[in-house]
Amino acid sequence: MHKAGQVMRQAVHNIYVYRFDYVQVFALIRIFQFLLMIPVTSIVLKLMLRVTGFTHITEQNWQSFMTHPFVMIMICLLILLFLLFVYYEMGFLFLMAFHQQRGLRYRFLPLWQQLNRKVVYFFSVQVLFLIVYLALLMPLASFMLPLTLTQSISLPHFLTEEIMSSRAGRLAYAAVASIIVMIGIRSILTLPIFTIQPNISILRSFKQSWRFSKRGLFELVVLLAMLLTGHLLMMLGITVVATFPLYLIERLMPSAALVTAGLTLAFLEMVFVVLFSLLQAMFSQVMVAITYNTLVIGKLSGTTHRKRRYKPLLLISGIVFLVLSMMNINSLEKSVYAPDTKIIAHRGYVAGNVENTISGLVSAANAGADLIEIDIQQTVDGEFVVFHDRTLRRLAGKNGVIANMTLSELKTLTIHQNGFSDKIASLDDCIEIAKALDVALLIELKVHGQETEDVLPKLVEKLRKYKVLDSYYVQSADGQKMTQLKKLVPNLRVGIVYALNIGPMEENVDFIALEESWVTEQLIEELKQHPTDLFVWTLNDDRSLQTFIEKNVSGVITDHPDVARELRTQQSENQYFLQRILNRLRFIF
Known part of the structure; x- marks a missing residue:
């Protein structure tokens, strides 16, 4: 020493x-x-x-x-x-x-x-x-x-x-x-x-x-x-x-x-x-x-x-x-005005729940989320199940490919995550609960390659049946399908999910969902000029949430909607400049 x-x-x-x-x-x-x-x-x-x-x-x-x-x-x-x-x-x-x-x-x-x-x-x-x-x-x-x-x-x-x-x-x-x-x-x-x-x-x-x-x-x-x-x-x-x-x-x-x-x-x-x-x-x-x-x-x-x-x-x-x-x-002076960034609950509210379940959806709504993101896939009988993975291995602990099973088979299964358990839900179940809670859904279509040719018309018909075409959002990593969906239903808000992006973006959709590592100031300004909404995913630490809420991006997708809502509230007109300065210093350094 x-x-x-x-x-x-x-x-x-x-x-x-x-x-x-x-x-x-x-x-x-x-x-x-x-x-x-x-x-x-x-x-x-x-x-x-x-x-x-x-x-x-x-x-x-x-x-x-x-x-x-x-x-x-x-x-x-x-x-x-x-x-x-x-x-x-x-x-x-x-x-x-x-x-x-x-x-x-x-x-x-x-x-x-x-x-x-x-x-x-x-x-x-x-x-x-x-x-x-x-x-x-x-x-x-x-x-x-x-x-x-x-x-x-x-x-x-x-x-x-x-x-x-x-x-x-x-x-x-x-x-x-x-x-x-x-x-x-x-x-x-x-x-x-x-x-x-x-x-x-x-x-x-x-x-x-x-x-x-x-x-x-x-x-x-x-x-x-x-x-x-x-x-x-x-x-x-x-x-x-x-x-x-x-x-x-x-x-x-x-x-x-x-x-x-x-x-x-x-x-x-x-x-x-x-x-x-x-x-x-x-x-x-x-x-x-x-x-x-x-x-x-x-x-x-x-x-x-x-x-x-x-x-x-x-x-x-x-x-x-x-x-x-x-x-x-x-x-x-510009930051005095409260941001209107949407708080989007990622796969529902996973704290205390299993992802993509009814209980997670209810908890996300109670936590104050503006939108609740869920993942859907088409089953072998052409129905829509709310599930993220291609197989049952991670959540159900057993073999089974979602695309090869019927909706009724899947709904009988119990899934587990972080010490909690729940049942697999259908898209109809989630929409009905979301309507009862008066909260909108961000539906992500997971494409596994075995979808029916009319998968998009079927999805549109489902949303039309529940009269949510004008209030819900639909996104997917399959840009071609989302472009087709936008042409099929111009009034539906459609977006493309990117895990990686470098360079300018010119997509004929309503919003882009981009992983946070690739979001730049230039891209934010570019999308505002189109205008195209920008949803940033998946933000789970306070610093990232604070950064993008202050930048006033269109939406932040997070596992912690309650924390994100509190951080957005702190950006109100009553927040002291001292707190804003400390936030800026955290962003820079």
């Missing part, structure tokens, strides 16, 4: 002494990231869509898209560009830390040239080791360094939710995650070794990191934990102090609350960017110190800097602060 304390003190000291160097480096990194990397990625994607003739990429066409020769070349180039960005970003910081800890003078150009000499490895087979290395570190990097390009890279939530829905899945997920984290930590020193040592390959760097971590793993984990804890505590303290004036003004001088909120949010945004940059610098300092055992050297030599002028930095900071403040004031 004494050595850990020394490493931390040295890191803080170096960053302070070389603070102007870090300001320049991080400014260049952010400018390069936001003005080049992100636009280039967007341009390349649009170019790939244009060359291949695709309007957008979905789970139905992604294989054809990915196997196109031009797309394969462009993806390889994007991966290479991403690797080079990470290499130069972190490599520069590692080299700076190494020279600072050794008390060596340095200039930016020689550091840049040293990194350039190792770029040859990116055009060899050894680049595969770097890809594996970064993949192992991705979860750690996205948590510790959220302003880097790793921030938005994660597994889609619908995949992890399916895995976590069973005990075996949770155990397997925990085991795999533990193995990945352990391997990632043991290989974490690969990049500093590779960038600092001039004559070492990526593979040798990986092996050295693995050997070193046998004796220094505990110390490394302790230091990383100290870094994260200190960073979070500092963020919390600054947030409390910075928002206290707004807390008072909202209660004593409400007329000044909007401007104060805009200024406060701008200040915190800038401070958080600085703090995350400092975390990245501390990370590089600690990694180098642990790797090369460069403890405190006393008074560092070669650290004298000519006097720097603070005025240009203060001027730029002031301009950024004013611009952010004005943008935030305008944005916060």
Whole structure:
């Protein structure tokens, strides 16, 4: 622990002494990231869509898209560009830390040239080791360094939710995650070794990191934990102090609350960017110190800097602060109005019930859902049963394919989930109960390939019989069938379900249901222009729900309709700006 304390003190000291160097480096990194990397990625994607003739990429066409020769070349180039960005970003910081800890003078150009000499490895087979290395570190990097390009890279939530829905899945997920984290930590020193040592390959760097971590793993984990804890505590303290004036003004001088909120949010945004940059610098300092055992050297030599002028930095900071403040004031003023996002209960209310059952439907209605989503399939006798899976294995614990069974057979079965049991329901049962509860349904048609030719007319006739054509919604992952349904009944609200989407969407339907990982600001604005409603699925944590409710998307599909309704209520005109600011900070960071 004494050595850990020394490493931390040295890191803080170096960053302070070389603070102007870090300001320049991080400014260049952010400018390069936001003005080049992100636009280039967007341009390349649009170019790939244009060359291949695709309007957008979905789970139905992604294989054809990915196997196109031009797309394969462009993806390889994007991966290479991403690797080079990470290499130069972190490599520069590692080299700076190494020279600072050794008390060596340095200039930016020689550091840049040293990194350039190792770029040859990116055009060899050894680049595969770097890809594996970064993949192992991705979860750690996205948590510790959220302003880097790793921030938005994660597994889609619908995949992890399916895995976590069973005990075996949770155990397997925990085991795999533990193995990945352990391997990632043991290989974490690969990049500093590779960038600092001039004559070492990526593979040798990986092996050295693995050997070193046998004796220094505990110390490394302790230091990383100290870094994260200190960073979070500092963020919390600054947030409390910075928002206290707004807390008072909202209660004593409400007329000044909007401007104060805009200024406060701008200040915190800038401070958080600085703090995350400092975390990245501390990370590089600690990694180098642990790797090369460069403890405190006393008074560092070669650290004298000519006097720097603070005025240009203060001027730029002031301009950024004013611009952010004005943008935030305008944005916060718009957020005063309560959103009208629909709360859609996913497969009914599964807490305390079995999915897609009458009891789940009743509980969802009592929880205040605006719509209740149910899954239907056609049975062998042409009827509609409310059931999600193709087989009975998960919920009934027995063999049996829904498409090969009659509705009467299915309704006699008992299904189980999370310690609860219920009976399988028909579409007629659900519509009758929904009408009695005065709540609308979002019906998802699951296509198994054995439907009758008149499956759509039969569904329409069912909805017409209960006089709900004008109030219900119907969706499916089969876009062709939904287009046919819309032509068949123009007044029925019809939508297409996507688990994946990249690029603009031009569908002749009323709404799009899209998995949250692929929803972008650009897509939200694009669909509003059509206009086409956007339902986002499946949102089960408070942060995701809060994010999309504040964005005022058309609907959020969730297993927790009660929580979603409460969060929507909090966005009413009576909500304090302080709460809105805290929500914004959660969205950004």
